[in-house]
Amino acid sequence: MSLPAKSTRDDRRKTTMTTSTRNPALESPSRAGSGDAGRSGPVISVQTLWKVFGRHGGDVPGSEELSALSRKELKERTGCVAAVCDLSFDVAPGEVFVVMGLSGSGKSTLVRCLTRLIEPTAGHVLFKGEDILGINERSLRELRRHSISMVFQHFGLLPHRRVADNVSYGLEIRGTGKRERSQRAAEVIDLVGLSGYENSFPDQLSGGMQQRVGLARALAGDPEVLLFDEPFSALDPLIRRDMQNEVIRLHHEVGKTMVFITHDLAEALKLGDRILIMRDGRLVQVGTGAELVGAPADDYVRDFVREVPRSRVLTLRWIMRPAHADDQMDGPEFGPDVVVGEAVRAVLEAERPIKVVQDGTLLGVVGNAEILAVVAES
Numbered sequence: 001m002s003l004p005a006k007s008t009r010d011d012r013r014k015t016t017m018t019t020s021t022r023n024p025a026l027e028s029p030s031r032a033g034s035g036d037a038g039r040s041g042p043v044i045s046v047q048t049l050w051k052v053f054g055r056h057g058g059d060v061p062g063s064e065e066l067s068a069l070s071r072k073e074l075k076e077r078t079g080c081v082a083a084v085c086d087l088s089f090d091v092a093p094g095e096v097f098v099v100m101g102l103s104g105s106g107k108s109t110l111v112r113c114l115t116r117l118i119e120p121t122a123g124h125v126l127f128k129g130e131d132i133l134g135i136n137e138r139s140l141r142e143l144r145r146h147s148i149s150m151v152f153q154h155f156g157l158l159p160h161r162r163v164a165d166n167v168s169y170g171l172e173i174r175g176t177g178k179r180e181r182s183q184r185a186a187e188v189i190d191l192v193g194l195s196g197y198e199n200s201f202p203d204q205l206s207g208g209m210q211q212r213v214g215l216a217r218a219l220a221g222d223p224e225v226l227l228f229d230e231p232f233s234a235l236d237p238l239i240r241r242d243m244q245n246e247v248i249r250l251h252h253e254v255g256k257t258m259v260f261i262t263h264d265l266a267e268a269l270k271l272g273d274r275i276l277i278m279r280d281g282r283l284v285q286v287g288t289g290a291e292l293v294g295a296p297a298d299d300y301v302r303d304f305v306r307e308v309p310r311s312r313v314l315t316l317r318w319i320m321r322p323a324h325a326d327d328q329m330d331g332p333e334f335g336p337d338v339v340v341g342e343a344v345r346a347v348l349e350a351e352r353p354i355k356v357v358q359d360g361t362l363l364g365v366v367g368n369a370e371i372l373a374v375v376a377e378s
């Protein structure tokens, strides 16, 4: 039940801050949460997942002809809605994995399939290697109570229960004793910054505070994975920014693996180690923010990321060039995952290219021209 030691998370944070500002999970195995030490496989592995609503929806994934149709064509031909189509991806331990797409792209259906709140039509969802599509009701309940918690857009709080009782509700269902429940509730209420509101009712709190209760409730059972389905969409922009920072802080402190659904690219870039872009139920691209901006898979992604300030997302890896014979090679060194915006000043002040170095190897250099090309576009 105890949270991972805070010092471990802070250490990890220091490491990621110095080596990389975006901490791409797949590149740094050290990002694994302390509880995951020694296990490097994905926490969640989604494999060829389908959810097709409608009569005979089950026939679609296995049919070469039907499964190849666009969502619109399928709807016209069969009346079925393919909410999630042939989706595969892995979520690494400790990663913040964002699923982004416009309304209707299948995000909520997908995230609900991860714990079978919606029953998938076909495919596999592996939690730590075990296919949850094969487990019985009882194991499923255990999974939802102990391992994977969800934070909903509309908070889902019980109006007649005080904050502390909302937070400890899951523990109560689990059969945790009263003393332990209230102790744990106090702990996570403090963690989300709500100390002093234990006895308030939800309708006495602002939207942002209610969602903090939602967060505390999800954290109370110390799950390994937190799922968020557009948790901040209903909040005012400023509160929303606070809550995004809160998630980042919590992630550093408790180091949970997170799957975060949003329709907002800025939110995705701010929170996500990696981002999966969905369109009409299908995967369009999955990658770091820098990968999406630096190498969009198609025009759809290109359009999506057009307005993104490139200097805040692209890393030096994306703009470096090979060193020329006449480059002065005594400039400062940076890692390849440093965000361009953070190196601008160093480059302009150095009056010589900065060196992009990883593990002692020179990968390339970045001079004024490379920096200005990005900054000018931003």
Ligand SMILES: Nc1ncnc2c1ncn2[C@@H]1O[C@H](COP(=O)(O)OP(=O)(O)O)[C@@H](O)[C@H]1O
Pocket (backbone or CB within 6 Å): 053, 054, 081, 082, 083, 101, 102, 103, 104, 105, 106, 107, 108, 109, 110
């Ligand atoms: N129970 C349902 N029955 C039929 N169609 C559904 C159902 N739930 C969702 N859909 C459809 O599936 C598609 C994906 O919906 P959803 O997963 O809610 O998308 P998002 O969360 O990205 O907005 C939409 O076209 C939606 O209308």
Ligand SMILES: [Mg+2]
Pocket (backbone or CB within 6 Å): 107, 108, 109, 230
């Ligand atoms: Mg949704």
